[in-house]
Amino acid sequence: MSPLNGNMSATRTPHHRGPGPTRTRAVWLVRGAIACAVLSSSAVAQVAFFSRNTDTIRLPGATVLGTTATYETRILLLPSSPAGARVWNEHLAAGEDKTLIVAPTSLYGYAWPVASPNPLVINRTVTTCAWHHIAYVKDTNQERMYLDGVLVGSRSSSGSVSNATGGAAVAAVGAIRRTEGIFSGGFIGFIDTLRISNVARYSANFSPPQGDLATDANTLLLLNFSEPRGATTVTDLSGHGEHGSLTQWFSGATLPELCPSPYVCSQPASTSTCRAGSPTFVVSAVGAGPFNHRWQVEDTAAVGGWADVNEGVNAISGGRTFSAVGSQLAQLQLGPAMGDEAIGLGHFTRFRCIVTSSCGGTTSNPATLTICACLDCPADFNEDGGIDGTDAQAFFAAWSGGNCDADVNQDGGVDGADVGVFFAAWEAGGC
Ligand SMILES: [Ca+2]
Ligand SMILES: [Ca+2]
Numbered sequence: 001m002s003p004l005n006g007n008m009s010a011t012r013t014p015h016h017r018g019p020g021p022t023r024t025r026a027v028w029l030v031r032g033a034i035a036c037a038v039l040s041s042s043a044v045a046q047v048a049f050f051s052r053n054t055d056t057i058r059l060p061g062a063t064v065l066g067t068t069a070t071y072e073t074r075i076l077l078l079p080s081s082p083a084g085a086r087v088w089n090e091h092l093a094a095g096e097d098k099t100l101i102v103a104p105t106s107l108y109g110y111a112w113p114v115a116s117p118n119p120l121v122i123n124r125t126v127t128t129c130a131w132h133h134i135a136y137v138k139d140t141n142q143e144r145m146y147l148d149g150v151l152v153g154s155r156s157s158s159g160s161v162s163n164a165t166g167g168a169a170v171a172a173v174g175a176i177r178r179t180e181g182i183f184s185g186g187f188i189g190f191i192d193t194l195r196i197s198n199v200a201r202y203s204a205n206f207s208p209p210q211g212d213l214a215t216d217a218n219t220l221l222l223l224n225f226s227e228p229r230g231a232t233t234v235t236d237l238s239g240h241g242e243h244g245s246l247t248q249w250f251s252g253a254t255l256p257e258l259c260p261s262p263y264v265c266s267q268p269a270s271t272s273t274c275r276a277g278s279p280t281f282v283v284s285a286v287g288a289g290p291f292n293h294r295w296q297v298e299d300t301a302a303v304g305g306w307a308d309v310n311e312g313v314n315a316i317s318g319g320r321t322f323s324a325v326g327s328q329l330a331q332l333q334l335g336p337a338m339g340d341e342a343i344g345l346g347h348f349t350r351f352r353c354i355v356t357s358s359c360g361g362t363t364s365n366p367a368t369l370t371i372c373a374c375l376d377c378p379a380d381f382n383e384d385g386g387i388d389g390t391d392a393q394a395f396f397a398a399w400s401g402g403n404c405d406a407d408v409n410q411d412g413g414v415d416g417a418d419v420g421v422f423f424a425a426w427e428a429g430g431c
């Protein structure tokens with residue numbers, strides 16, 4: 001594969017040297033700074049985690065609404081949450097259909113038979129891995145949808161909401177088996193609060209609530225999901241006795257998790273750096289915070305193969321050293337110098353983060369740190385102070401292996417252009 005074709009001659013031949021290589025060291029450093037916009041969740045303490053679209057909490061389904069209503073929730077969707085996925089639904093065929101749907105690309109509110117058969121559907125991006133407040137408002141002569149306190153859609157409509165009587169309706173947070181026997185899947189993500197009210201609570205843009213909602217005389221259902229892990233009921237705080245049951249109430253039903261362990265929404269990204277670089281790893285956990293972070297580095301000498309990263313200078317097996325800041329934060333900053341390893345000795349190290357909360361712990365995926373030589377003098381590729389055939393051998397060994405040390409033009413790739421740059425420098429006998 002080597003373009004030398006086995007000819008490792010040490011004889012230099014005169015060769016026109018073109019313009020020097022463009023140094024693009026910044027490329028390596030920028031790559032290391034890839035980060036999720038959300039470094040950690042807000043201080044949500046008590047939430048439920050719906051990890052499958054079959055997860056469900058059954059409700060009695062006895063809310064009574066009139067010409068005004070508000071369905072609202074504070075919710076965090078994961079990217080896998082499907083379209084059309086229910087947050088809350090109270091249903092009886094031809095009798096009742098109160099529905100709130102939140103999906104990554106749409107919001108949906110229904111207060112049958114208002115505007116039947118068409119629910120209010122707003123096509124709108126709901127960013128995943130971030131908390132949002134959603135409110136569907138049915139006012140006397142208008143329906144409105146709010147995302148994070150901002151009106152995102154409305155229409156004129158009138159009439160009264162239909163209520164099932166006699167306890168015949170089914171109702172659930174998440175997945176539901178509707179009274180016709182049809183399965184409707186639920187959202188995938190975290191829910192902090194769900195409140196159903198018999199008034200139109202919002203008529204202008206508002207500052208969205210940042211935590212649990214409160215009950216008042218107009219609240220018909222309020223779930224704040226404050227129960228401990230393993231609880232089989234969630235309490236309706238409205239005083240109407242609409243308590244939820246964690247029960248496999250239909251075939252295929254699964255149960256959400258109360259007090260869930262942290263969920264890593266954005267894994268630390270593998271990155272490359274020059275030896276003089278300052279790479280960064282970022283993890284973004286969501287769920288029941290606040291969160292504690294503990295970064296670890298792969299170290300064959302450590303118990304279990306992973307050692308805690310310490311603030312300041314770290315030394316791991318193989319004589320490697322590095323410095324670190326933020327070893328117990330969501331963002332780990334390494335460098336500015338990644339040790340003084342000679343090239344070709346293995347520049348690959350992995351890092352991971354253990355995220356814990358009062359509800360449990362989760363370990364991120366490992367991310368690989370690749371350290372590239374970024375030689376100031378590529379002709380002296382083996383850094384022994386001289387320029388000779390051993391440098392050509394070392395260069396092609398690295399080049400053939402795709403080792404980033406061979407990226408002598410520092411453009412982020414190892415290819416034929418690097419051969420040209422290396423030989424231009426090598427044949428010129430200098431840097
Ligand atoms: Ca809550
Ligand atoms: Ca040399």
Ligand SMILES: [Ca+2]
Nearest residue numbers: 407411413414
């Ligand atoms: Ca290159």
